[in-house]
Amino acid sequence: MLRHGLSGESALLISPTGGGKTLAGFLATLVELRETHKTPGIHTLYVSPLKALAVDIARNLEAPIAEMNLPITVETRTGDTPHDRRQRQRRKPPDILITTPEQVSLLVADPEAGKLLAHLSCVILDELHALVPNKRGALLSLALTRVRAHAPQVRLAGLSATVADEGALAAWLAPAGAAPVALVKGQAGAAPDIQILKSQERVPWAGHSARYAVPEIYAALKPAGLAIIFVNTRSQAERLFQDLWEANEDHLAIALHHGSLDMAQRRKVEAAMAAGKLRAVVATSTLDLGIDWGTVDLVIQVGAPKGSSRLLQRIGRANHRLDEPSRALLVPSNRFEVLECEAAALAAAENAQDTDYPVIMKLDVLAQHILGRAVAGPFHADDLYTEVTSAFTYRRLERELFDQALDYVATGGYALKSYERYAKLKRMGDGRWRLAHPRIGQQYRLNVGTIVESPMLKVRLASVKSRASRRVLTGGRVLGELEEYFLSQLSHGDTFLFSGEVLRFEGLDEFGALVTRAAGRDPMVPSYQGGRFPLSTHLAARVRAMLADPGQWQHLPPQVRDWLSVQKWKSVVPGADQMLVETFPRAGKHYLVCYPFEGRLAQQTLGMLLTRRLERRGARPLGFVASEYALVIWTVADLSSLIARGRLSLAELFDEDMLGDDLEAWLAESALMKRTFRDAALIAGLIERRHPGREKTGRQVTVNTDLIYDALRSHQPDHILLRAAWDDAASGLIDIHRLGDLLRRIRGQIVHRALDQVSPLAVPVLLEIGRESIYGEAHDALLAEAADDLMEEAMRLV
């Protein structure tokens, strides 16, 4: 890495966690700065996706610099950096600036960027694997084209954990058309030691509660010095944390860490870890990335790991030394997860990675970049097009689409040209584009970035006083933040788990939600979702293969083995390439269960499309529920009989052509599109971010994007933002690509069994019915049902 750096070549360093990557990235910079002494501008930009990390990295870097007595200045710049320090950094730039991707965009949008970056010799991109698969990476790739324009000599040093497709990352770092950058591979660490909990207890059929295994988890963490217990969602974290404390006879110091907790509280937990004061931390993905907080000697993964790369990353948190194996324990929370854990452990042992490709050509991100370009100064459209297409992510951008994006930024891109007088960009006499008003630059700076969070409200612990026999609540300590939509569904007096406690919802005030501590341990409201990952394609294929080969079942716990054996006897266990479809009657309804193993998102889309088809064939579907592994649809008509009489063909039902008009008709009306449209509108600057405190002053305008979506779709269905929303929905929320792969995979491979009753394999997904909300869009039907429920209640005599 040092050799590439000193010869001015860009390079990509791939190394498992614990390989000392970050320091390796800085080595060449330190050597150069020691020799050349004073540079008149920024020498090295260090970019990391985690804002919280900037300070730690700066500290870690200052130590060796001070030891070696080098005259090198290091500063950080994040969204939290005060204005006066930013101004000082502009006047007197540090040698090394530690920052985030969004700040790089702001830096290149500065009219002074040319001066600041003229002597830049290196950009270090840390945790690159976490950046490239999302829109932040797309925005950063565009900002880097600007960096290159100002500093053609600059070299990029990408630092990444092990990934499936190293070539794509190396190509991402190079200008389009140039050869991928050099690849440097870190030394592979010792293979991890992964155990799967062989519980003596009964493993649940369904659900995501690991409560059954709490005594065993507690027993496992007791002998360990410090254990991190990873879970997949915040609600699981809360639940497990509470359960562990109940089992905590020895009063071990166990803490909780997730993204909704107050920042100060999270920092406190991290400091306690680093100081060796904790024995265990229950955490979500908030501890996936970043530097080490103390010596972790055991990682416990509760619930399915969902992907082998994610599992390896998490396991890497334990024992950050390459020569010793990291220790990990996997705890499945239901029977299908036993299979998934087995598959993940095997994959991790082989160091097999899931594929995560860099995102390509996000049009909303492009629009934001074009505006940023104008903020920096006037530009020629031709030049900007050439520059943008030099980014790997935009190398296939057509000129026509670029021009549409430019038109959108200038006046909204509408067929009805009524906003010419309110343009953001104006054409100058020499053909260049310039910002119409400096105010627009201010607007850009406030809205930069691609992270769209669902609206959150602060949760505060209230103190209760009695005044004139009325309860008066005063807000106190902030416990953290929760999604507005979750809080808006609570009624006064509902209890829920948050911040490790059962809380009682008291109401909303102008600052957020007010809660009090509740008696008892069982919350009434099952808790909020969030942070769910879909099962990776790679792991799904392994699970299918394991299921198909009874020879591999011997590794499984006896209760799981029995479950599969009974399935084989009562129905059939499908081959690795097959998809099993079972139909059976139950309690007056008829069920169809299929097992694609393609993750909840793709299977929800499949469920939506299949019910439309079944409706047309007269099967009268009533509802469906998708799990990570299976999909169940229930109907009025007898499906087994329809199939037997040749009235319904499964091959036709699952034909790929459902991705045509059916998909389009459903999607356009769906709430999913409205959600992706809202995100795209925000990123592309059609609407503004919510800035807390500004609502009151009236300077904040709230715009209902659902209503805008409807109007735009009826008047201009080819608008660039509708296209951006469509692209996002297709690749993200509904996983069309994965569904398409599935339908191609199972062509001619559908195995059907008409059964008298539910099969063992179908039990888990049937148990999800009622637990999961019924996925659908029939909102008026829901309202009618709610009104009927009320009527029934009113008519009840006792």
Add this chain to the structure above:
Amino acid sequence: MPFSPKPPTTSWKRPCGLSREHRISLGGLALIPDRSGALSVPDFSALLVADLHLETGAALARRGLHVPPYDSRSSLTQLEAVLAMTRPERLIFLGDSFHDAAGAAAMDPADRQRLAAITARHDTIWVTGNHDPHAPDDLGGRGVDALALGPVTLRHIPSPRLGDGHEIAGHLHPGATVVQRNVAVKRKCFIADARRLIMPAFGSYTGALSVSSSAFKGLFEEADARVWLTGAEIHVFPRQRVA
């Protein structure tokens, strides 16, 4: 699958048509909610619409937010559809018909012509609002601050103290959320008790404010109040059932 732009398959107007089952009585005056958010008063052959906020798009564009300039024509198409369905003699705008004065002056000529044609066909009354303190100059009809329909007073902003009277108002853009099977369904709605009714915003870009918000505090007898959610059908709920 690539993006292939197509206009919506179904009609993009909100469903409209008077509810058969739901009647609201205010001081003895019968009112029928329309599914689109308009309100019919058969005894006066009148149709009421509140808070159209025409030219919202242009107002936002002036502040640098280029939202699609299609809100006025959407609202007008919607209004034409309700009028065709209910065939009233009188059309009453309950205030905030235009988002601001600049918008009223600079409306697209084609849209302006359509609006003028609507007001010419009906006995049109513009109740003025806080966004439009003066009735539009050349769009027909007459402007009033408030208006009595029998026992009921029509005004834009609900009065803080109603006394013994009855009132229909707008201004607050009421909306309500019903949670059923873990799905939250949010709709614009009418809200009323025995004394007062507040209408939903009719404008195509005008959203809704939850009836639980503090702006509604003290306006209704909570125990008696009900909400009528708009949409494909009118759905009525006790105020306490919704958020």
